[in-house]
Amino acid sequence: MEGIAIKLNKNISLSLLALIFFLIGLFSIYTEVFSGIDRMILDYKFRHLQQEDSNKKIVLVSIDEKSLSYFNSNGMYWPWPREFYQIVTDYFHESGAELIVYDILFDTPDFDRRNLSGTMSDRRFLQSLKRSNNAILAFKSTENEDPAVDLSMNNEPLIEHYNIKNDPPYKEPHLLTSKPLDKFAKAATGLGNTVMSPDEDGLIRSIHLFDSLAYKGFVPTLSMAAFLELQPDTVSLEWTSSGLRIGDQNIPLQDNGDYLINWYEKGGVRNGTFPYYSFQAIVKSAIQKMRNPDAEVSVPPSVLEDKIIIVGASAAGLGDIKSTPISSLEPFPGMEIQATILNNLIGNNFITQPPTWIAILILLLISIGIPFVIAYSRPGKGAAAIISILFAIIGIGLALFTYERIWFSTGLYLIMATIAYSGSAAYKYFAEEKQKKEIRSAFGQYVQPEFVEQLIAQPNLLKLGGQKKRLTVLFSDIAGFTSISEEKAPEELVSFLNEYLGTMTDIIFKHSGTVDKYIGDAVMAFWGAPIDQDNHAELACRSTLKMMQKVKELAPQDTNIHSRFGIATGDMIVGNIGSYNRFNYTVLGDTVNLAARLEAANKKFGSNTMIAEKTYEDVKDVFYGRQLDFLVVKGKTKPVRVYELMGEKSDPDTEELEKIISTYQKGLDFYLNREWDKAMNRFQEVLSLKPEDGPSETYIERCKKFKEEPPPKDWDGVFHLKTK
Known part of the structure; x- marks a missing residue:
């Protein structure tokens, strides 16, 4: 609806502009202010189109x-x-x-x-x-x-x-x-x-x-x-x-x-x-x-x-x-x-002139047509259209005069077409400058500068009011931020937070992402809009790995600070969402909610990055991942397979990582087959390779619990997350 309103406002502005041009033309007709130019053109015709x-x-x-x-x-x-x-x-x-x-x-x-x-x-x-x-x-x-x-x-x-x-x-x-x-x-x-x-x-x-x-x-x-x-x-x-x-x-x-x-x-x-x-x-x-x-x-x-x-x-x-x-x-x-x-x-050989109403009609067409042509066409095409109109006016005027001795106000139409073109071009320039300013204001702090310039060049990429698209969305926050906030003075806390958010934003921008919003220490970002990206899931995952690495560098010594990430890929609504006077470019939908739940679910598994199955399917040929669970997040009834993002396959020295993933997967298979001891043995092997591995420790605890209290016969391995 907002897009319709903006387009309606634009059409109203163009209509008012056309009305101004039309009134100027009417004034010119009845005051004959341009009659001198018309007479000069008529003189030229007499001298060169003789009978x-x-x-x-x-x-x-x-x-x-x-x-x-x-x-x-x-x-x-x-x-x-x-x-x-x-x-x-x-x-x-x-x-x-x-x-x-x-x-x-x-x-x-x-x-x-x-x-x-x-x-x-x-x-x-x-x-x-x-x-x-x-x-x-x-x-x-x-x-x-x-x-x-x-x-x-x-x-x-x-x-x-x-x-x-x-x-x-x-x-x-x-x-x-x-x-x-x-x-x-x-x-x-x-x-x-x-x-x-x-x-x-x-x-x-x-x-x-x-x-x-x-x-x-x-x-x-x-x-x-x-x-x-x-x-x-x-x-x-x-x-x-x-x-x-x-x-x-x-x-x-x-x-x-x-x-x-x-x-x-x-x-x-x-x-x-x-x-x-x-x-x-x-x-x-x-x-x-x-x-x-x-x-x-x-x-x-x-x-x-x-x-x-x-x-x-x-x-x-x-x-x-x-x-x-x-x-x-x-x-x-x-x-x-x-x-x-x-x-x-x-x-009976006379110069005839069309009735005044025809002159007014032509003037009306020029006054209305040119502003809308200029406003809704590219500069080159708009200029070409106006030049065609001018040549048409001249050509028709010459033909009518040559063969029928009909004389109409060519000069008036040429001047009014020029005035309408200049005025419309000026209006479009200032309107575009205003639009550029609005785009820079709306997106300059959320997407990289190159994206902003691309949006300015192609504002049609922003479908105002929201549209359904397949995107990848990310949620992240700092684990242990509460302890930091308690230990640091407010000025130090703000300085740390600004440095952290600035660094995370730079990484997201570097990987062509759009920062949706900051919520305290949390960051929400998405890929695939406003500029289309076929590899949006890959960009989100690569950005996440870089952010994880950067958090380790930023974390104060002797602290256990790290970031948690939730990533989901799927259909969502993207666009300028809000009231008519105040809105944000954001994403909405179940996929967005899922990503938020996955970020929080990391707590249960001791993991850093949890990605949904659709994301994993898009990136499994590029990144290493391991299945964490078959999970039903809070507020949902349908389970979703979730994975932990572990590294990029193009990195060197990934042999140990591959062994960890392989051993972990064997343990998960034993777990799903109710072979608790075998599963625990495999998860212990993972811990020997990767001490304090949260997912392995989580499954060891589950295996111990199920040994004492086995799950029902119809157990399918689905885990229901009770908290957000």
Whole structure:
């Protein structure tokens, strides 16, 4: 039960740790504290996992350095006369362009130049807008949170009354900073906002598809205005929980209402996503075609037919170069950002994100899984599992983005996995240090240091709460200790006892034993746990012989002090036994009780070491022993054969010991056959070889008694021990 309780406590601690990680993750999700890292990873994906433009619908006409230089050399300086835009608008219209989008602000009247009237130039451009009837013009706004501000511009020409069913999820109102001249605005088929708000790092990654203009209505961004111009007039718009729905098409939006731009291949003139044509090349081609319709030109009408043409500035000096996730590959003019968004809308090619609940679920799995993996696995396997999780997150993120353009918070998961791993590893380290301290505290004084370190390395060897195992247990005490305690001063007695117990403990440790406890002068020890030992009986017996020898060296002169030992082998319960708050690593069971009885039984036989039959059977090939009796100890009814441990067979000069054992065994055989005189003769021979041999003297006394009072006919040689 205690083991279950400890494991339960560990699981509770891990669950609390997982909860902390989960709450940190939730906080990160809703505060977007790691959004910067997620954006960096997203930028990397855009730069290295590029998509091609499958629509091939958009053409960019660039007011580039080449165009500025060309017109400068012909005496026409920036800003150019509106007549230039009239020429290209007519050329686009005559070439069959589907839509013309000007990412240019026509917000002031043209001015007079040499031989060229500004008013006439504006009029010609206005006429071309009316003729084409498919031009989108740009305006620009800025955020303003004060609804009481006076409006300095008339906004009504900008606000188209789209069939919008509800308000967008964001409420930042905008005020105009520039707008097309009213006459141009009325001639255009649509108007779009060019405002773009970069993220904190200065990169443009997302955009509002609509903005609230001066609290009076909603206006689309330039790319959205162009897209709506391609839709039926009756199409409806509605913001939903999953994005912006336009007719049957759903455009996914981020939680803040922003549209996340799906970038294609690198931008720019050279091998970019969209074909670029220089503005001056369009003008020259248009003029050549006006002079000779059959002339071959650099930009023939066929490349413009059925295209959406976006005209904008790419020259660095005109200030429309933007920073985007893939700006490092090529300079990115604002018109290409509008082209990218429009291309997303046309091709229904969007970046999608899993619902928030999926992010929370993944976070929950990371928060719970990592602490338990770390806690219940080896360090190498735990680290390998975490590395696998990190690679899985990265791999799944790359695959989903590459093939489905699904983007989830890889950065958040990587950081949370790292936090969870670091926190769990720290928890495991301190928990293991605590466990090591507890093991050292519990076993440092009972087993040899090498065993303690092995237990620390393999704490699973300690099955808390107790388990049944076959072990060997030993009890010993000092015969004659009472006389010593009476003769010595308390300080001397304590000193002697400490020296004795310390020496006995060292011998037990040297022979891989576990000291269970000290009871006054008595020592209890066992072998075979907590570390498994196949030769535990042999180790116990060898340790006992060494202790017997050491006691002789420690015994004061002119004393009859010696130690008695009882050893038994068999099944017993071993483990941490006690209450929840206080317990000892010990052994319990009949075998333990038997060993204690055998230690005491030495008194009856004048022997030093009595071992049970099972112990003798395990060691008889290694040690010399002789049968002492067929004994029923106090408190038991079943007899057990007991032996005296006499020496190790590998010792030199054991010939006399073998003779003693052989003679003694013959005497015991005569005794069991009721041949009392023959038995006594043999035991006397043993005494001649080993004076004061306790077992021989014991049997001589028994033989004399049985000669006078023979045992009953059913006597089986069993001796009942009446005392402990």
